Amino acid sequence: MTDGFDCYVGAVSAVLTVSRPGVVDVNGLRALRRARDRIDRDYAEQLDIAALAADAGYSLGQFIRAFDAAYGETPGRYRTRRRVERACELLRSVNLTVTEICMLVGFSSLGSFSRRFADIVGRSPSEYRREAARVGGPAPIPGCFALMWRTGLPAPDAAAPDAAAPDAVEPAGSR
Amino acid sequence: MMITGISIVTVWVLDTESAKEFYTKQLGFDLTTDIQLDSGMRWLTVRSPGSPGQEFLLVDPAHSMLEADTAVQVRALVAKGALSPGVLATTDCRADYDSLVERGVEFIQPPADRPYGIEAILRDDSGNWFSFTQRRAAESG
Numbered sequence: 001m002t003d004g005f006d007c008y009v010g011a012v013s014a015v016l017t018v019s020r021p022g023v024v025d026v027n028g029l030r031a032l033r034r035a036r037d038r039i040d041r042d043y044a045e046q047l048d049i050a051a052l053a054a055d056a057g058y059s060l061g062q063f064i065r066a067f068d069a070a071y072g073e074t075p076g077r078y079r080t081r082r083r084v085e086r087a088c089e090l091l092r093s094v095n096l097t098v099t100e101i102c103m104l105v106g107f108s109s110l111g112s113f114s115r116r117f118a119d120i121v122g123r124s125p126s127e128y129r130r131e132a133a134r135v136g137g138p139a140p141i142p143g144c145f146a147l148m149w150r151t152g153l154p155a156p157d158a159a160a161p162d163a164a165a166p167d168a169v170e171p172a173g174s175r
Numbered sequence: 176m177m178i179t180g181i182s183i184v185t186v187w188v189l190d191t192e193s194a195k196e197f198y199t200k201q202l203g204f205d206l207t208t209d210i211q212l213d214s215g216m217r218w219l220t221v222r223s224p225g226s227p228g229q230e231f232l233l234v235d236p237a238h239s240m241l242e243a244d245t246a247v248q249v250r251a252l253v254a255k256g257a258l259s260p261g262v263l264a265t266t267d268c269r270a271d272y273d274s275l276v277e278r279g280v281e282f283i284q285p286p287a288d289r290p291y292g293i294e295a296i297l298r299d300d301s302g303n304w305f306s307f308t309q310r311r312a313a314e315s316g
Contacts, residue, residue: 029251037281
């Protein structure tokens with residue numbers, strides 16, 4: 001071990017006030033995170049919310065409330081946004097019909113897909129595709145951030161002001 | 176002035192013992208330091224065999240320089256999967272993905288072609304996510 005290392009550890013120790021272990025329900029949050037990861041990964045499957053709740057060790061009502069408290073939206077809404085976000089990428093990048101893409105990302109009816117898509121993106125899947133083709137080129141934001149940044153979609157309405165507000169970072173565990 | 180790089184990256188973890196297992200056994204990192212400091216903090220560092228000048232400091236917020244309320248908040252953020260220490264580099268994303276999955280590493284996205292390379296996304300045992308990326312040759316370096 002070098003002197004430099006000792007110096008650094010010494011400096012850190014000097015400002016250390018060791019804190020007590022937290023009271024946040026870490027296991028509950030981990031279970032919610034696993035459920036959300038499953039939505040991210042298996043969005044194209046049936047993904048019954050009640051089954052996700054049971055796997056996470058919650059009743060359905062508790063699960064929906066806890067998920068909403070942690071992530072700011074219900075698991076059903078998150079699943080829809082994930083599917084729509086995947087549909088956007090497919091609409092931009094692959095040569096499949098809108099109906100095929102609708103089925104591929106886990107919707108069972110074109111009607112509900114088009115409605116949900118328009119709710120979230122603000123235009124129809126076909127319009128979205130036409131516009132993407134007109135603009136052209138790869139998305140400027142790396143895919144990982146598109147995926148992890150709350151599925152990369154500009155959340156409608158109040159999302160932007162919320163993100164700028166200083167109290168928007170209040171963690172779920174404190175509620 | 177010449178900043179030559181980053182030598183220690185702090186990774187907040189929920190359980191240092193479990194993190195030590197995960198980073199050494201599952202990710203294949205080398206253990207570089209494991210010292211219990213008088214202050215209550217454990218100085219636990221690991222590094223990838225591929226980058227000798229760079230260590231990850233695995234710290235439990237509850238035993239760190241953070242005060243108690245902040246530590247609780249950081250632990251919550253880690254547990255709910257909100258934090259990412261950064262991008263892990265690989266020279267063969269698909270092959271390494273296969274071996275890491277075999278060792279039980281949890282991926283939330285399998286390797287996919289991106290404009291900048293081939294990328295998968297993994298989680299550590301605490302909930303931190305890492306991009307796991309093989310950069311395109313033209314952009315590496």
